[in-house]
Amino acid sequence: MSTKPAAARNRNRLAALWGTQSLRRITQFGFLAMIVAGVVRHTLSEDSTSPEAVCPFGGLETLYSYFTTGGTISHTHLSNLVLLGAVVLLTLLARGAFCGWICPFGTIQEWVNSLSRWLQARIKPLGRAARALRRAARRPIFGTIDRVLSYGRYVVLATIIGGTVAYGSMVFRDYDPWSALISVAEFELTAGAVILGVVLLASLVVERPWCRYACPLGATIGLVGRLSPMRIQREDSACTGCTLCTHRCPMGIDVAASSEITDMRCISCLQCVDSCVHPEALDLRLSIPLTTK
Numbered sequence: 001m002s003t004k005p006a007a008a009r010n011r012n013r014l015a016a017l018w019g020t021q022s023l024r025r026i027t028q029f030g031f032l033a034m035i036v037a038g039v040v041r042h043t044l045s046e047d048s049t050s051p052e053a054v055c056p057f058g059g060l061e062t063l064y065s066y067f068t069t070g071g072t073i074s075h076t077h078l079s080n081l082v083l084l085g086a087v088v089l090l091t092l093l094a095r096g097a098f099c100g101w102i103c104p105f106g107t108i109q110e111w112v113n114s115l116s117r118w119l120q121a122r123i124k125p126l127g128r129a130a131r132a133l134r135r136a137a138r139r140p141i142f143g144t145i146d147r148v149l150s151y152g153r154y155v156v157l158a159t160i161i162g163g164t165v166a167y168g169s170m171v172f173r174d175y176d177p178w179s180a181l182i183s184v185a186e187f188e189l190t191a192g193a194v195i196l197g198v199v200l201l202a203s204l205v206v207e208r209p210w211c212r213y214a215c216p217l218g219a220t221i222g223l224v225g226r227l228s229p230m231r232i233q234r235e236d237s238a239c240t241g242c243t244l245c246t247h248r249c250p251m252g253i254d255v256a257a258s259s260e261i262t263d264m265r266c267i268s269c270l271q272c273v274d275s276c277v278h279p280e281a282l283d284l285r286l287s288i289p290l291t292t293k
Contacts, residue, residue, distance in 0.1 A: 020270055020273075020274065021270070021271070021274055024100070024101050024269065024270070027101050027102065028101065028102070028104075028107040028110075029107075031102050031103075031104055031107070032104040032107050032108070035051060035054070035104045035182070038051040038054065039051050039182050039184075039185070043185045050075070051182040052075055052076070052077075052080075052179065052182070053076075053077045053079045053080065054079065054080075054083060055080060055083070055178070056080065056083040056084045056086070056087040056098075056217065057080075057084075057216060057217040057220070058075070058076040058077070058080035058084075058170075059076070059080035059081040059082070059083055059084025059085070060084055060161070060216075060217075060220060061073065061076060061080075061160065061161075061164045061170055061172075062076040062080060062081065062164075063081065063084070064161075064164065064165050065164075065168060066081060073164065073168055073169055073170060074169060074170065075170050075173060076170070087217075087221065088224055091221050091224045091225050091228060092224065092225075092227055092228050093228065093230065094228065094230050094268055095221075095225040095228045095230055095231065095266060095268045096218075096221055096222065096225055096265075096266050096267040096268045097267075097268040098221060099211060099215075099217075099218055099221060099267035099268070100267035100268045100269035100270075101268070101269070103211075103217075105177070105178050105181065105210065105215075106208055106210075106211050106267070108181075108200075108203075109199065109200070109203040109207070109208045109209065109210060109211065110203075110207070110208060110250065112200055112203035112204060113203050113204065113206075113207050113208070113250075116130075116203070116204040116205065117130075130205070133205060143252075143254075146212070146252050149212070149213045150212055150213060150252075150265055152213045152214050153212075153213065153214055153215055153216060153218055153219035153222070154219045156172075156214050156215075156216045156219070157216035157219040157220060159171075159172075160172045160216050172216075173192075174190055174191055174192055175191045175192050175195060176192050176195075177192055177193075177195045177196035177199050177210065179192050180192035180193040180195070180196045181196055207250035207251075207252075208250050208251065208267075211250075211251065211267065212251055212252060212265065218265075218267075219264075222264030222265060222266075223264065225264060225266070226262070226264065226289065226290055227289045227290070228289060229286045229287055229288065229289055230268075230284060230285075230286060231260050231261055231262055231266075231284070231285060231287055232255070232260070232261040232266070232268075232270075232272065232273060232282060232283070232284060232285070233259065233260050233261075233282070233283060233284075233285040233287070234255065234256070234258060234259055234260070234261070234281060234282050235280050235281055235282075236259065237280075238278050238279075238280035238281040239256070239278065239281045239282075240278065240281075241256065242256075243256040244275040244276065244277075245272035245273075245275050245276055245282060246272070247275070248271045248272055248274070248275040249271065249272050250267070250269060250271065251263075251265040251266065251267060252265070253265055253266060253272075255272045255282070260285075260287060270284075
């Protein structure tokens with residue numbers, strides 16, 4: 001029997017998914033450009049609204065103050081609360097799509113890592129070192145370390161919420177790499193700027209290190225995303241066990257070992273689906289929330 005129909009289906013699927021990733025990159029670029037424009041306007045005009053006004057995590061930080069006093073804490077606005085609501089709604093519909101498609105800081109980390117891979121392909125000593133590092137990272141001990149470190153997001157989240165409630169201020173602002181990034185034109189050496197530098201350097205060798213290990217908004221989205229019916233499903237009967245999906249996952253999730261991807265680290269970037277050449281093996285599905293197979 002001819003294999004042309006199956007090959008044609010695979011080509012059509014790859015073309016469609018290439019289009020999906022192109023749309024994702026365009027979306028990422030658009031939101032990043034919007035933030036950059038806001039930073040430039042704020043830098044050039046003291047009367048313009050701070051870029052912090054479009055950070056949804058600010059809504060979570062000021063939520064307690066808003067419900068108890070009717071006001072917002074310093075450096076936050078009602079817009080932060082509106083955006084928090086929008087992100088929660090998006091998360092209920094599409095899990096971690098905000099992280100994988102919209103978040104500007106996630107985009108920057110992703111692009112830094114892509115630049116690193118581009119350089120590795122063209123500078124042979126760098127490429128050999130990177131391949132050796134990736135081989136070492138596949139050892140079980142490193143997988144365990146990665147999983148343990150991923151809980152750091154929830155530690156950061158709990159610390160920020162507890163501190164904000166106790167002190168009525170943005171206790172994390174001086175340490176926030178995103179705050180340092182949007183204030184980069186001020187040329188201040190703060191703890192946040194140091195953390196930002198560490199994150200960008202780590203992005204050269206680790207995909208989305210802030211997202212994986214420390215992002216409090218990502219932790220919140222992961223928790224809320226448990227209520228979403230949308231998830232990636234793997235059909236074991238169609239899977240060949242090539243593990244390309246696992247290697248492509250920027251969050252270190254072992255996609256090839258799961259029947260449904262309900263991991264709270266998933267950012268719904270669909271790169272695992274993109275890497276799969278078998279149309280029936282990985283796809284988006286609707287399922288009952290809070291369940292796994």
